[in-house]
Amino acid sequence: MSRKANANGEPAPRVQATLPAPGVRFDERFATRLEGLEGRFRALKLRREGVGGARLSGPGEEFLGHRPLREGEDPRNLDWNLFARFDQPFVRVFQREASEHWSVLLDTSASMGLGSPGKMQVIAEVAAGLAVIASAAGARLTLIAAEGSFECVRRADLKPMLRFLEGLRASGQDGLKTLVAGGSLGTRLGGAGRIFALGDFWDVSAGELLSLAGRDREMFLLRVLSAEELDPIGTMERSGIEWPIELIDAEDGSRVRVGLEDARAYEHELEQELEQWERAALTHRAKWNLSTSDHSMEAIFAEVLGL
Numbered sequence: 001m002s003r004k005a006n007a008n009g010e011p012a013p014r015v016q017a018t019l020p021a022p023g024v025r026f027d028e029r030f031a032t033r034l035e036g037l038e039g040r041f042r043a044l045k046l047r048r049e050g051v052g053g054a055r056l057s058g059p060g061e062e063f064l065g066h067r068p069l070r071e072g073e074d075p076r077n078l079d080w081n082l083f084a085r086f087d088q089p090f091v092r093v094f095q096r097e098a099s100e101h102w103s104v105l106l107d108t109s110a111s112m113g114l115g116s117p118g119k120m121q122v123i124a125e126v127a128a129g130l131a132v133i134a135s136a137a138g139a140r141l142t143l144i145a146a147e148g149s150f151e152c153v154r155r156a157d158l159k160p161m162l163r164f165l166e167g168l169r170a171s172g173q174d175g176l177k178t179l180v181a182g183g184s185l186g187t188r189l190g191g192a193g194r195i196f197a198l199g200d201f202w203d204v205s206a207g208e209l210l211s212l213a214g215r216d217r218e219m220f221l222l223r224v225l226s227a228e229e230l231d232p233i234g235t236m237e238r239s240g241i242e243w244p245i246e247l248i249d250a251e252d253g254s255r256v257r258v259g260l261e262d263a264r265a266y267e268h269e270l271e272q273e274l275e276q277w278e279r280a281a282l283t284h285r286a287k288w289n290l291s292t293s294d295h296s297m298e299a300i301f302a303e304v305l306g307l
Contacts, residue, residue, distance in 0.1 A: 019114065020113065020114065068285045101141075103188070106145040107176045108146050109173055124165040124168065126297055145179075176199050193216065193217055200229070207280070226293050243259050
């Protein structure tokens with residue numbers, strides 16, 4: 001982006017936005033929280049096995065849960081009890097199928113440093129939770145961010161994985177769009193049977209992200225927004241801040257003055273955009289979840305996976 005000139009004809013100085021929470025830090029309680037999440041996952045497996053869902057489709061295959069029926073699959077694999085309850089087709093997932101490759105795409109653009117706690121912190125915690133669940137399910141998991149990637153194959157990989165996540169920082173403009181557009185993503189995803197995309201999705205369209213979904217691949221979309229992004233009018237009222245306000249773009253440093261009518265128009269457009277994402281996810285049989293950065297990791301997993 002070109003910089004505007006000031007009265008002397010010189011380029012105006014670029015404003016560097018100060019991000020409230022650009023980094024990731026796991027406190028001493030986080031390991032206990034991960035243990036609790038794993039315990040709930042294992043308990044959920046046992047409950048489902050105890051209500052008639054533990055029938056094995058072959059020798060040595062352990063029942064783990066359910067997933068949506070994929071296009072072209074044999075309908076004889078349907079769980080008819082769930083179909084009757086929810087009017088949506090689900091099939092059973094067994095240990096052999098779950099012992100696969102899961103990939104987690106992480107948005108580390110500057111806008112992820114917003115929120116309290118920060119959006120970057122939230123998706124890092126969710127990514128760590130997914131790694132623990134993948135380990136319990138016997139799956140291999142790869143974290144992919146603009147800065148690099150990390151592969152969890154064994155339980156011993158969990159501690160260095162946390163250090164990798166703590167090394168991530170919200171900065172620049174390289175978000176999920178950069179990952180999707182990168183020519184090497186296909187190779188990095190490999191034969192991933194499940195893809196989890198975590199971010200605020202500001203820089204990527206539903207079509208771009210859902211292009212990664214496929215007949216033999218499940219997709220989970222977790223969009224995390226700060227309270228100010230999701231409900232700016234309500235947030236400003238609760239904070240006692242009057243309109244208009246001046247905002248600084250976290251990624252390009254541009255300033256914009258926003259009035260109450262601007263905020264109302266933004267909220268209307270955001271509502272329509274969120275509806276489009278939800279419809280697109282449904283069309284691609286992808287799991288969609290919207291959360292705010294003040295939701296805990298545990299609350300997000302309760303909403304997404306029922307843990």
